Structure formats: structure tokens, C-alpha cells
Amino acid sequence: MQETRLDTARIRAARQAIDPVFLDTPLYRCEALEPGLGCAVSVKLETANPVRSFKGRGTELVASLLAGDGRNAVVCASAGNLGQALAWSGRARGLDVTVVASRSAPAAKLERIRAFGARLELVDGDFDLARERAAALARQEGIRLVEDSLDIETCEGAATIGLELADAAPTFDAVLIALGGGAMATGVGHVLKELAPGVEVICVQPLGAPAMTFSWRRRRVVTTDSTDTIADGVAGRRPIPAVLDDLLVVADDAVLVREESIIAGMRLLLEHAGLVAEPSAALGIAAILEDRDRFAGRHVVTIVCGGNVDLDAYHRWIGAAPAHRS
Amino acid sequence: MQETRLDTARIRAARQAIDPVFLDTPLYRCEALEPGLGCAVSVKLETANPVRSFKGRGTELVASLLAGDGRNAVVCASAGNLGQALAWSGRARGLDVTVVASRSAPAAKLERIRAFGARLELVDGDFDLARERAAALARQEGIRLVEDSLDIETCEGAATIGLELADAAPTFDAVLIALGGGAMATGVGHVLKELAPGVEVICVQPLGAPAMTFSWRRRRVVTTDSTDTIADGVAGRRPIPAVLDDLLVVADDAVLVREESIIAGMRLLLEHAGLVAEPSAALGIAAILEDRDRFAGRHVVTIVCGGNVDLDAYHRWIGAAPAHRS
Structure with missing residues (x-):
């Protein structure tokens, strides 16, 4: 191959x-x-x-590597499932998790992101706009950006x-x-x-x-x-x-x-x-x-x-x- | 204990x-x-x-023991789930499975029992009546009766x-x-x-x-x-x-x-x-x-x-x- x-x-x-x-x-x-x-x-x-x-499989890997590197904060854009999973995996390892999502994402997904203790920032736009906002946040705050599918x-x-x-x-x-x-x-x-x-x-x-x-x-x-x-x-x-x-x-x-x-x-x-x-x-x-x-x-x-x-x-x-x- | x-x-x-x-x-x-x-x-x-x-756990055990003993037929009374599971496990081992159930059992359960290839006999009565009928069938036909919770x-x-x-x-x-x-x-x-x-x-x-x-x-x-x-x-x-x-x-x-x-x-x-x-x-x-x-x-x-x-x-x-x- x-x-x-x-x-x-x-x-x-x-x-x-x-x-x-x-x-x-x-x-x-x-x-x-x-x-x-x-x-x-x-x-x-x-x-x-x-x-x-299935997103927990990837966020577990992300979060364990971050925790191993002594990092304490992470941000991602999410359609809803990645954010929920990163919130779960980050909480288990003491990471501050920020999730950027579209205001039009399913309410159930947004609610679970918050329930798992992540900071949720909503954008008036779609997932690709959320990606831009998450990247900007990562630059401003000097924290790790998780990019779904790229990382x-x-x-x-x-x-x-x-x-x-x-x-x-x-x-x-x-x-x-x-x-x-x-x-x-x-x-x-x-x-x-x-x-x-x-x-x-x-x-x-x-x-x-x-x-x-x-x-x-x-x-x-x-x-x-x-x-x-x-x-x-x-x-x-x-x-x-x-x-x-x-x-x-x-x-x-x-x-x-x-x-x-x-x-x-x-x-x-x-x-x-x-x-x-x-x-x-x-x-x-x-x-x-x-x-x-x-x-x-x-x-x-x-x-x-x-x-x-x-x-x-x-x-x-x-x-x-x-x-x-x- | x-x-x-x-x-x-x-x-x-x-x-x-x-x-x-x-x-x-x-x-x-x-x-x-x-x-x-x-x-x-x-x-x-x-x-x-x-x-x-969960009934497959038990019927797998029943069917594998029967197949190991060279038996080829089995009957049970069922509220629906045991029969479905016994039909599945029996089919996998070449057993003829008969299930006796109440005509008022959920149609979805009865349909799956048939779909897995079992013979389904319905009684006009409840589960305990089906138990009696299954026992009678086992005696008449000389086949193994599976009694849920007793076996x-x-x-x-x-x-x-x-x-x-x-x-x-x-x-x-x-x-x-x-x-x-x-x-x-x-x-x-x-x-x-x-x-x-x-x-x-x-x-x-x-x-x-x-x-x-x-x-x-x-x-x-x-x-x-x-x-x-x-x-x-x-x-x-x-x-x-x-x-x-x-x-x-x-x-x-x-x-x-x-x-x-x-x-x-x-x-x-x-x-x-x-x-x-x-x-x-x-x-x-x-x-x-x-x-x-x-x-x-x-x-x-x-x-x-x-x-x-x-x-x-x-x-x-x-x-x-x-x-x-x-």
C-alpha cells in the first residue's frame, strides 16, 4: 500500500x-x-x-498526550461530537477544554459539552467558521488547537x-x-x-x-x-x-x-x-x-x-x- | 456464602x-x-x-451442550426473548427448535423467533400456560425441554x-x-x-x-x-x-x-x-x-x-x- x-x-x-x-x-x-x-x-x-x-477514541489519545506533555488547556472546533468527547477526555485528565461550535448544532450535543465541564463558545455560522474561531482562540491564548482529521x-x-x-x-x-x-x-x-x-x-x-x-x-x-x-x-x-x-x-x-x-x-x-x-x-x-x-x-x-x-x-x-x- | x-x-x-x-x-x-x-x-x-x-448467553450454553450430546431437537416456552435466543443458538448448531409462546407476546419477538427458523406454537394464554404446553410437547415428542431459570x-x-x-x-x-x-x-x-x-x-x-x-x-x-x-x-x-x-x-x-x-x-x-x-x-x-x-x-x-x-x-x-x- x-x-x-x-x-x-x-x-x-x-x-x-x-x-x-x-x-x-x-x-x-x-x-x-x-x-x-x-x-x-x-x-x-x-x-x-x-x-x-466514536470520537472518544481520538480524544483519549489527544488528551493523554497533552497531559503527558504537561499541557493544561486545549481548544477545538466541533460539530458537537468531538467537543463532547474532548470535554470528557480532558476532564478525566485535568485539562481546561474549550469547544467552539455552531449555534445551530443540536442542542443535545451542546448541552453535553457543557455538562462535561468544557467552556463552550458558539458562533453564528457553520462548522468551518467555528474552525476559524477555534484557531484564533488558540493563537490568542497560546493553547493547543485540536483539528479534527488533520491532527x-x-x-x-x-x-x-x-x-x-x-x-x-x-x-x-x-x-x-x-x-x-x-x-x-x-x-x-x-x-x-x-x-x-x-x-x-x-x-x-x-x-x-x-x-x-x-x-x-x-x-x-x-x-x-x-x-x-x-x-x-x-x-x-x-x-x-x-x-x-x-x-x-x-x-x-x-x-x-x-x-x-x-x-x-x-x-x-x-x-x-x-x-x-x-x-x-x-x-x-x-x-x-x-x-x-x-x-x-x-x-x-x-x-x-x-x-x-x-x-x-x-x-x-x-x-x-x-x-x-x- | x-x-x-x-x-x-x-x-x-x-x-x-x-x-x-x-x-x-x-x-x-x-x-x-x-x-x-x-x-x-x-x-x-x-x-x-x-x-x-441477554438470553443468548444462556441459550448458547444450552445449545452447545445439546449439540455435544448429539441431541437434535429442543423445545422451550418463552415470553419472546428466550425463544428468539434459542432459535438463534439452535440454528447455529443444527438443532430443530420449537418455541411455545403466548399469542399476546410482542409481535416483534414472535416474528424474530420465526425468522431464525424455529417452529413457533402459540397458545391462547399467558407465559405459564405456554410452560405447560411446552412440557407436554417435550413429553409427546421425546425432545429436550428447556426451562428458563430452572435449567x-x-x-x-x-x-x-x-x-x-x-x-x-x-x-x-x-x-x-x-x-x-x-x-x-x-x-x-x-x-x-x-x-x-x-x-x-x-x-x-x-x-x-x-x-x-x-x-x-x-x-x-x-x-x-x-x-x-x-x-x-x-x-x-x-x-x-x-x-x-x-x-x-x-x-x-x-x-x-x-x-x-x-x-x-x-x-x-x-x-x-x-x-x-x-x-x-x-x-x-x-x-x-x-x-x-x-x-x-x-x-x-x-x-x-x-x-x-x-x-x-x-x-x-x-x-x-x-x-x-x-
Whole structure:
């Protein structure tokens, strides 16, 4: 395999720095999903932990390295899940954590960031504006900036999912990975391409936030002016060049899916797997729904990467309206 | 500790017979639940597996022993989860599985029993009537009858949850266990009393299905004429004497909770933990809600033991009405 910024030996070592509560997550066949999808489907479930997303794997690594270096403060921009995870990991190590997020991020994510003791700064704009503000704060205050997908720890933390998948790889043919900034896609992709090269690595992004997919297809950074998707966790406009370079090495494909498929995916995960998935976590199911022929008869793993939703919006999406409470 | 029918060395050995997909399930703090409950709460999550309940631990043990003995058929009565798990475990080992269940069991459970290839026989009556019918079938057909909570494999399989809890026991004070026939309560209780005797073992049953709790309190079998609870997984009327004897040794308390507390528990688990719990799996949260003073300031583990619900009923309970689909 062509080189990426990632290193499998370092990823194996990273497991030691990560609280076990984030590791060795459930991986299991969901047969009840299969009649609706026409292929064998396994779920890698990243929501059953204190921050309800996979992001703890990366923030554990970030925070343990910072604490080891004697640093005491850190700032990140976040769509909501990274901030929540960094707040959790930082608190455990006595770090002052600042999170910059969009005012329009899901209230549940913002509330948890505060509850874990982080300072939360809101911007009137999207995730990429929050990135600018976080970078400015880091310069002003002389504290460490964590940049999701650019900082290698965020990729190598996420890549530990790949190690767990590689152990089971003889049993499946393809893995569907939500694509946003690219930490999870490059991380998991790197490990699978090295340890299980027969597994197809397919990235999935919303049509309404296609910048990284367009960039992957054209093999150069393509930005967009705006995003329009309910999948808040992957709604970026400005791909990071170094991350794109890695993605070009490890991804076999990058596909775009419609909003209605994301919603249908969330509904299927609830109805047939009993799982509350946030929109980004339903991208894999959406990809199967949009291209059944491609997956027919194959065994596909989808990473259910987060479950932080505002319940009112969630019920609206899945078609269950909040009723009057007794 | 006074003796029970269970044996911790045998429980440790049982892990080898159980498909790893059912073992080492997530155990994590759910801080978002805590403001509503007034104590530290950790969840032991038994729903992220192919049958969405803890019952696979026991049926794996049953089926592997049967297959090892060259048996090829087995029958059980089930409220829905045992049958589903036995169907799964039996299919994996080439066993013919028959499940007898109440026609009023949740449709989702019955459908999965069939989908896993078992023969399903429905009775017009409750779980205890299904038990009689399963016993009659076993006699007629000369096949092995699996009796939940009476057969030691069902208890020792469930008891493997206790081994996993015991590893974390220094961090918590009490464990809340749904009480039905008693397999999980005696299994988990046995292991904790032996390996972590400082942990309080509290069984929780619905007020509408109190037979085992009454029996525990009076130290003799008490039956009831009927049950009236949405917690279908624990709705038995006729406690098994040998199971009661074990429960008397290992349980520190058995409490009864109201239906509205079970519903409030399901709602809290969805809203603050993102978990779809069936009513039986919300009994622990219900117990905290009904006796906050008892748990104030303590660290409590609740076993979320199953997630198989009919979604229409579930949405009705939690206060979100199914809306028209787009």
C-alpha cells in the first residue's frame, strides 16, 4: 500500500492510551435489517459509551498526550461530537477544554459539552467558521488547537475501529464509513487496506455536503459555499489537503446519498435494530438503499458512529410525532 | 456464602461455550441520566447483539451442550426473548427448535423467533400456560425441554454478566436486576455475592407481576392468578421453588415498581441515553425513580437486559405517536 500519514504500529499502541470504555465495541449481524436491504449487514456500534459517538477514541489519545506533555488547556472546533468527547477526555485528565461550535448544532450535543465541564463558545455560522474561531482562540491564548482529521491522533484514534474490524474481516466484503472531515474514513481505511486489503472501503457523504467526495473524485481539494443536510456531524465545506491525500490512498469509493435515504436509514435502524442513530450514523444504510444491486448477496459492515440527536427532530424524521405526555 | 445451585468455576468455563458476540457487553456511566435520578448510574447494555437481549448467553450454553450430546431437537416456552435466543443458538448448531409462546407476546419477538427458523406454537394464554404446553410437547415428542431459570444453564449463562460486572465492582455500590423467573437475578447475584460481596443485589419486579418478589419476602412460593404489566418479559405467576431457594441466598432485596415508573424509565433511557429498552429493561431505572433517597449519592448499575419492542406500543409509552409516513 502507498504510504499515508498513519502508522498501524502506532495505532496498535494507541489502544493503550484509550479508556477501554471506548474500545472493543459491539460488532454483530442484524438479520432483521436484511430483508429490507438485500444483503448481509453487520453493525459496528459506536454509541454505547459515555459520549455516544466514536470520537472518544481520538480524544483519549489527544488528551493523554497533552497531559503527558504537561499541557493544561486545549481548544477545538466541533460539530458537537468531538467537543463532547474532548470535554470528557480532558476532564478525566485535568485539562481546561474549550469547544467552539455552531449555534445551530443540536442542542443535545451542546448541552453535553457543557455538562462535561468544557467552556463552550458558539458562533453564528457553520462548522468551518467555528474552525476559524477555534484557531484564533488558540493563537490568542497560546493553547493547543485540536483539528479534527488533520491532527493525526484524531485519525489514529478512529483507526482503532479498523483494528477491531480487521479481526473479523474474513467474514465481510465491504465497510461503509461516514465521511466528513475524514478522520474515521482515513483511519479505518488505512488499517483495513493494510490488514484486510480484500475489504472494500466505501465512504458515504450526504449530497448536501459533498466537498470531500467531490475532492476525492477529482483528486484535488474542492470546496463548497454552503451545506444543506440534516447530517450535522459530517457537514464540512473545506476539505483538508493532507487528509484528502490519505483518503485517495485508502478509499475504494466515495458515494453521495440523498436526505430521504438518510432518514430511511435512521428509520430502519430504529425499527429493525432498535438503534437510535444520528443522521451521520445512518449514511451507510442510506448507501445500501440507494444501490441495492451493488451490495446484493454481499456482507457489509456499517459503522453506527454516533447517536446524539435532538429527540424532537429525530421523531419528526422517523415519523413518530412527540405526543402529549401523560 | 450459603450454597446455591450455581458454581462460579462452571460459570467461568461457560464463557467458552458462548459466542463472543454475547459477551463483554458495554458497561458505562450515563451521566446524562443522573440529574434526573440523583445518583451515579452505569448501564450494562445487553441489547447490542443479534437477538437484542441477554438470553443468548444462556441459550448458547444450552445449545452447545445439546449439540455435544448429539441431541437434535429442543423445545422451550418463552415470553419472546428466550425463544428468539434459542432459535438463534439452535440454528447455529443444527438443532430443530420449537418455541411455545403466548399469542399476546410482542409481535416483534414472535416474528424474530420465526425468522431464525424455529417452529413457533402459540397458545391462547399467558407465559405459564405456554410452560405447560411446552412440557407436554417435550413429553409427546421425546425432545429436550428447556426451562428458563430452572435449567442451570439458563442461570449460569446469565451469570456470565456477573463475571463482567465483578471486574468493575470496586466502582459501584449496587446492581439493579430485572426479576422474572429468576435466571438473571440468581445468576448475576450468585457471582457478585461470591466475588464482590460488598455490592448490593437488588431485584426489581413490576407490581403487576409480583409473584417472585412476594415469594422472596415470605420465603416460600407464592403464586398469583394473573399478571397485569407491560413488562412482558418478566410476567410470570408461578415461581420455581429451586430458583426461589437460590434467590433467597443471593438477593439483598426485591422491590416492586409501578407501571408509570417503568414507562418513565423507558423514556429516560431513550431521552438521555439514546437507548431503546423494553419495559423489563427499564425496571432498574423505575426502582431508582421510586426511591431516590435510597440511591442518593451512590453508584448504581442497571442491566438493560432487552430491547425487543413493538414500536407502536413503544411510541405510545414514551409519548411519541407514530405519524403519517412520507
